[in-house]
Amino acid sequence: MSTIEASAASTDVLTSNGHRLDPSPRRLGRLEPVPDAERHDRAALRRRLARDGFLFLPGFLDRAEILEFRRYYFAALEGTGVTAPGSDPLLGRAAYGGLDREAMRRALFRDIVPGPEYEALCRHPRIAGFYRWLLEAEEVHLHRRKLIRHVGPGESGVGTATQAHYDLVYLREGTGRVLSSWIPLGDCPIARGPLIYLEGSHHRVLAEEAAGTLRRPAASITADLPALAEEYDARWLVTGFRAGDMVVHNAYVIHASLDNADPEGLVRLSTDIRYQSATEVIDPRWQNHWAWDDGL
Secondary structure: OOOOOOOOOOHHHOEEOOEEOOOOOOOEEEOOOOOHHHOOOHHHHHHHHHHHOEEEEOOOOOHHHHHHHHHHHHHHOOOOOOEOOOOOOOOOEEOOOOOOHHHHHHHHHHHHOOOHHHHHHHOOHHHHHHHHHHHOOOOEEEOOOOEEEEEOOOOOOOOOOOOEEOHHHHOOOOOOOOEEEEEEOOOEOHHHOOEEEEOOHHHHHHHHHHHOOOOOOOOOOEOOHHHHHHHHOOOEEEOOEOOOOEEEEOOOOOEEEOOOOOOOOEOEEEEEEEEEEOOOOOOHHHOOOOOOOOOO
16 A cells, blocks of 8 residues: 555645644555455455455445435534535535534434435445345344534544544444444545544454453544554555545444545535344444434
8 A cells, every 4th residue: 555645635634633643654554445356356355354454445326426415414404503604505614613502413313313315325225235245144234323423624622533443342232243334425535534544453453352352441542543553553544535435344443533624614524334244143222323412
């Protein structure tokens, strides 16, 4: 995997929860897509998933469908102060102040999260069919607790960007073979704060989980991504995304997100959803719609 070229992104914007990532080739690399030759090769995808912990699938979903959902989402939040009054909801232009948090939560958790538009996106035949094929499962199970996140440019402080974690710490009552899809709901260049992965981290996590030496509570590992890269002697893998892209990752690879420093002033919108074979043990705590105060 090649390093991040200066032309691809300014290292000035590569921060997460205020911590500036080390831009050296020892600590920063490019998140590479699955080659076209492997996109329809199940055995090759499984080998890549075991080796890398993730599958980056550009253009997996229809771009127009994703952008239409982005428009729906920000239109549903109109008047809450998330986006600028009178702006095109498709853009998701940040309002910079005046957020009505209660109104936002009502719209998000009463209307959007349990709504048919979001459910249709998460159960898209392309996604469900992919997981049935990849897992060779007659039936796959979509966890009902599905997360959708928006982060405005300039939002800062610990907890704004996704802190470093691996998913199993939140899903211990189910199978370790659960897989996650991270889907940017709109274009997400590096400056807009996409998801990033700690290279090879799942191998160490798997080994320590198996040995019983790593039993983390249901909490993030750290907000200090540079320090974690030093601890693991690994690189953070970074790339920009376009609407229609999808990343699949296993329950053990460590990931986080960058801060949104978008010069265009646009909100980053994304969702992460989880599929598994329906015959595997299912974590019962994840079978209710996501709520901001559900404690998970």
